[in-house]
Amino acid sequence: xxxxxxFNSCLVVALLMSVPSAQAAEVLGAxxxxxxxxxxxxxxxxxQSTGNKVVxxxxxxxxxxxxxxGKSVDFGASDSPLSGAVLEKNxxxxxxxxxxxxxPIVNLPNTKPGDVKLSGPVLADIYMGKIIAxxxxxxxxxxxxxxxxNLAVAVVRRSDSSGSTLLFTDYLSKVSPxxxxxxxxxxxxxxxxxxxxxxxxxxxxxxxxxxxxxxxxDYGYAFNHSLTYTQLRNQSGAFVAPSPQSLxxxxxxxxxxxxxxEILTEERSQGAWPITGATFALIRKVPDKPEQAREILxxxxxxxxxxxxxxxxxxxxxxxxxxxxxxxxxxxxxxDGSGKPLYE
Numbered sequence: 507x508x509x510x511x512x513f514n515s516c517l518v519v520a521l522l523m524s525v526p527s528a529q530a531a532e533v534l535g536a537x538x539x540x541x542x543x544x545x546x547x548x549x550x551x552x553x554q555s556t557g558n559k560v561v562x563x564x565x566x567x568x569x570x571x572x573x574x575x576g577k578s579v580d581f582g583a584s585d586s587p588l589s590g591a592v593l594e595k596n597x598x599x600x601x602x603x604x605x606x607x608x609x610p611i612v613n614l615p616n617t618k619p620g621d622v623k624l625s626g627p628v629l630a631d632i633y634m635g636k637i638i639a640x641x642x643x644x645x646x647x648x649x650x651x652x653x654x655x656n657l658a659v660a661v662v663r664r665s666d667s668s669g670s671t672l673l674f675t676d677y678l679s680k681v682s683p684x685x686x687x688x689x690x691x692x693x694x695x696x697x698x699x700x701x702x703x704x705x706x707x708x709x710x711x712x713x714x715x716x717x718x719x720x721x722x723x724d725y726g727y728a729f730n731h732s733l734t735y736t737q738l739r740n741q742s743g744a745f746v747a748p749s750p751q752s753l754x755x756x757x758x759x760x761x762x763x764x765x766x767x768e769i770l771t772e773e774r775s776q777g778a779w780p781i782t783g784a785t786f787a788l789i790r791k792v793p794d795k796p797e798q799a800r801e802i803l804x805x806x807x808x809x810x811x812x813x814x815x816x817x818x819x820x821x822x823x824x825x826x827x828x829x830x831x832x833x834x835x836x837x838x839x840x841x842d843g844s845g846k847p848l849y850e
Contacts (some may be wrong), residue, residue: 530737531801532777536563537570537583538669539705540724541604541785545583547816548809555812560805567669568693570811574598574788580798582788585669586693587767599840601833602766602784603806605823607725609748609781611733613713614640615655618734620747623648625739626681626772632659632720633678634685635699640718648739655718662712662721665702667693673783674722677771681780704749725779729744730820742776749779753823758784762832789840798843803837803849810834 510747513626524672524843535545542564549560563572567584574582575596585606611630612622624632628644631637637644640654665669672693679686689695701716703709706727725748728735737745746752756770756778770782787806793799810833814824837849 508696518650520629524761529648531797532561532617533580533798533801533805534561534563535570535583535787535802536573536579537788538564538567538585538785539564540585540606540669540726541583541822542820543726544604544813544817544820547820548805548813549814551816552569552805552808555808558801558805560801565773566667568605568667570807571788574790577790577794580789580793580795581802583785584788585785586672586789587769587781587784588694589785589844590765590767595628597790599649599791600766600786600838601806602829603787603809604817605747605753605758605782605825606785607779607782608670608677608722608755609725609728609733610720610722610736610738611710611713611716611728612736613717613719613734614657615717616653620735621652622654622736623739623745624736628744629738630678630682630685633661633663633697633699634688657718660716661700662703662709662716662719663697663721664704664709666704668705668723669693669783669785670706670724673769673771673781676769677781680772697796713776717740725823726821728789738780740776740778740780741772741774744776746777746779750818750823752777752779754826755779757826757829762829766833776836791839791850792841792843796848800848803840807834 517817545562553559567586570582571584573579588600625648638659641656641661646654675691679691701712703712707721709723710723712734713719735748737747739745753777755772755816761768761770772780789799789802817824838847840848842848
């Protein structure tokens with residue numbers, strides 16, 4: 507009897523040890539650097555609220571796409587929306603998580619943020635090296651009453667592949683036929699003039715160091731670092747400054763109906779900032795790990811409902827309620843191997 511009791515006790519212990527203990531869910535994401543500060547804030551608050559862990563690695567949009575395509579992470583992130591054909595080929599779903607934009611910044615004497623006004627064609631000519639001084643008539647005509655110096659324009663642009671470059675060059679391709687023909691749009695282009703800085707930080711350092719410099723950085727970076735931004739004339743003819751309101755004004759029902767595949771540059775709304783875009787999350791439609799996919803959708807559901815304040819405090823622009831409803835409707839295509847939807 508004691509022997510049997512000992513044997514049965516060992517069996518029970520062995521069976522208990524073989525049963526996995528309940529653990530908090532953990533998912534891994536990687537990609538674009540633009541949303542990383544907000545994703546980190548969201549992840550900390552989400553863990554405090556639910557006990558579940560979201561780890562996000564800021565490795566760049568291109569690497570994020572490669573990681574989710576290669577199934578190395580649970581979700582990827584990119585500032586450059588993928589085409590429908592690429593998404594279909596790789597079995598991916600793409601959805602926006604935050605609004606962003608690109609902002610021209612300058613280093614000019616006696617100039618405050620928003621003092622200088624530019625148009626798209628003038629900005630294109632500056633970045634093609636056709637306008638080389640700040641008192642060029644093309645600039646002064648846009649700025650009556652503003653004293654612009656006889657100072658050489660020092661062009662600064664990105665040296666690395668970036669979603670900011672895609673937004674910037676997509677915009678210039680829409681407002682300048684010459685730019686579209688000669689340089690086009692992309693995360694990298696064959697720049698003909700200017701100094702290249704790596705990331706927003708590299709561009710900003712060059713601009714702040716060089717009198718007469720002009721560069722472009724992410725909207726949030728410009729405001730978080732108190733940089734001197736310009737106004738831009740949008741498609742309606744109005745001069746607008748970058749702000750949460752002007753970025754949100756670029757969002758239309760057409761964007762939501764297009765499954766968010768369009769880039770929000772040069773939108774028609776009178777109050778729209780003309781170089782607006784979004785940062786996107788990428789997940790697999792039929793994931794190998796359904797529980798992780800379900801947790802990703804729970805995380806972003808929480809972020810859309812609870813994360814707006816922390817995003818705004820960091821100078822990011824949360825999605826409007828109408829946009830989040832359109833996003834969550836898309837999630838119905840995410841299913842497990844049996845075809846059951848993972849979003850409830």
